Amino acid sequence: MDAESRFQTLASLYVSFSPSQCVVYKNEILICGYKRICSYPNSAKINGHYVVKLLNTNNANGITLLSFGGLQKNKHTLRMHYVSAWDEEDEAENGGTKYFNQWLPFSNLPIFIGKKFDNYAGMRALIGGSNKNLLFITYPPKQIDVFDLNKVQYINESILAIGKNSIQYHCFVAKTEHGIPMMNKKNEMILIGNEIGLSIEYDEDSNNFQFWELRVYITLRPFNSYACVCVNDSIYFFGGHTDYDGGTSISNAVYKYSIQENEWLKFEHTLPTPLFGCIAISSEDCTFVHILGGTDGMKGMATHMRTKLDMWTKKTTVERQWIIKEEEKKRIEETKFEIAGIEHDLQMEKLTVEFFYFYFLF
Template sequence: MVPTLNNMSNQAFQTLKELPTPLNESQCVLHEHEILICGGYRQRVCYSYHTLKNEYKFVCEYPSHIEVNGHCVLKLVDNNKDNNQITLLSFGGHKYFKKHTLVMKYVSVWSNILDISNKSNEFNNHNKWTPFTDNDNHPVIIGRDNDEYRGVRSVIGGRNNNLLFITYIPNNISIFDLNTFQFIKHHTLPTQGLISYHCFVSNSENGQGQEMMKTNKQNYQMLLFKETTGLSIEYDEDNNTFQFHQLPVCDDIAPFYRYAYVCINDIVLFFGGCNWSYSVISKSVHKYSIRENRWMTFKNTLLSPLYNRVAVLSEEDNYIHIIGGENDKHESVTAHMKTKVREWDPSQLVIIYLFILMKHK
């Protein structure tokens, strides 16, 4: 039987256990065999999903006074190298309401470390959102009063992984130093449309695209896409300057934003999305090749049209997880699926083949 488009889609995507709660605009961070799912639009709940067990566990909720609305969550680089815990940073919010900036010291809810440590109170302040504070323990809010951080996107870079690059409405990029707790630069992006709920990744060698690739000396590269906008952003840390280069955007993806995206080696994958008026919801999958500066629209599609989803790469098994979102009826969904990287990046087949070849020599 020749596979139809739907059959091909079913082959490309594997449906996983549904989310405990419908979520859209969620943020996810990978930690070993866990995907930490941190809230969503007006949803404060946070879960850990275990990629091997296909199960969820409750972690915590955002504080009740926090309105989660187009926020951003990243994993901070921990110089202590404590494998038992990671630190998450969550920030964002509407400019007419109080923004939030919180951190969570996370210890796996799947391990027995928490049970053992309960006797010593060692991890009493873990697995909960607490205020982000400076060296004097004063609360720090990232963002100026008039900064609109709904749909904000951010990556971490710098020679010491201490610089937070923030892109936000209407066409702004700012750099916040996580060591000094101060902004060191504000700049206007050379874009025509508003920047929000967009794709913003570092051009990096790692799968998640959070730690930036150095081009020479202390230059770092980032990519930004939204609707017809495509930008290559290069930052010179020594001189604190930006350089921008326009990138092409293919006609098929140009109407859309609010897509799930993930950067893997030298490609960026885009899943779904919607147009500005929400009248067209996409189920297409697109690929941008950084090296070739070329776009591709795949015949394989998502199982259904969705937007406001989040994608995250599980590097252990080379699967991309696509979580939550809204359907074409604008309802939040509990959907969770995964797809193999090699479905979309043929170079992974070569890597796997070479690995097997070397293993059997």
């Protein structure tokens, strides 16, 4: 079985893009940032923006989208109630398109999510909270904010526990259990990218974050700008990009992280071509993952591929061998970490003894 056999090439997009934002609605994929249905206002600069679906209880015939971000002083905060552009009955029931399928101000007041000089290029965001009113925003260099969409204000501005590292074009998803996001009073999230792996918990009652280090597959660590999607309690990673001394590397690799088992798998089968800046999104029934756009490092791509998830369930012989090798590397890392901890403790004991001796003499 070759790479192409796992990825079905669909009709090309009418325009190439990298990066952009996509959301799924029933059997439709909405690419936010292009004109077919509607345009962004001229004042909105969509580089560095993000789009999320909001909880919509008022109308079962559509979804409400929030678009926010942009670069420094050109930030925007807009909403759209989308009804299917393919379904004339839905459009008629909603009174035409006067207040639908167009970007409008988030509220009657001038509201902007994102402070003037925040760097939102390559940021990621999630909706959570017990009332699905909390917007979690992660952005360079190492920030995580919580914006209350009901109160229309920031309620938490924190720093990620990542030392001297920084984040950008990373993976930021909600943990899931049995396909259900764990985003209620206790909001559980995962952040991966730029040599970083974090398990994050936010307590809505105490308004506090906790962070735990999450081990990442060794050969994935240097990369970011991959397409990633969380489906069936696993996170899939496609492609990616990294800079190193003297060059750039673009990946065609595919990885999976199983959330409940805390296990990594690198697949033997790969993308048909190396890509980064592409988008991965699952179908509403979680049968397929669609991969759209991106770049091969030379030009933007207008490609649209999809892959069936059940084709990635059975491990090959090579993949089983890689699992064994990765477990060996994991044990070596753990041993080095334990030795470093012991050496640190011994050094502290030595300093304590020397201090006591010096104090005793004088």
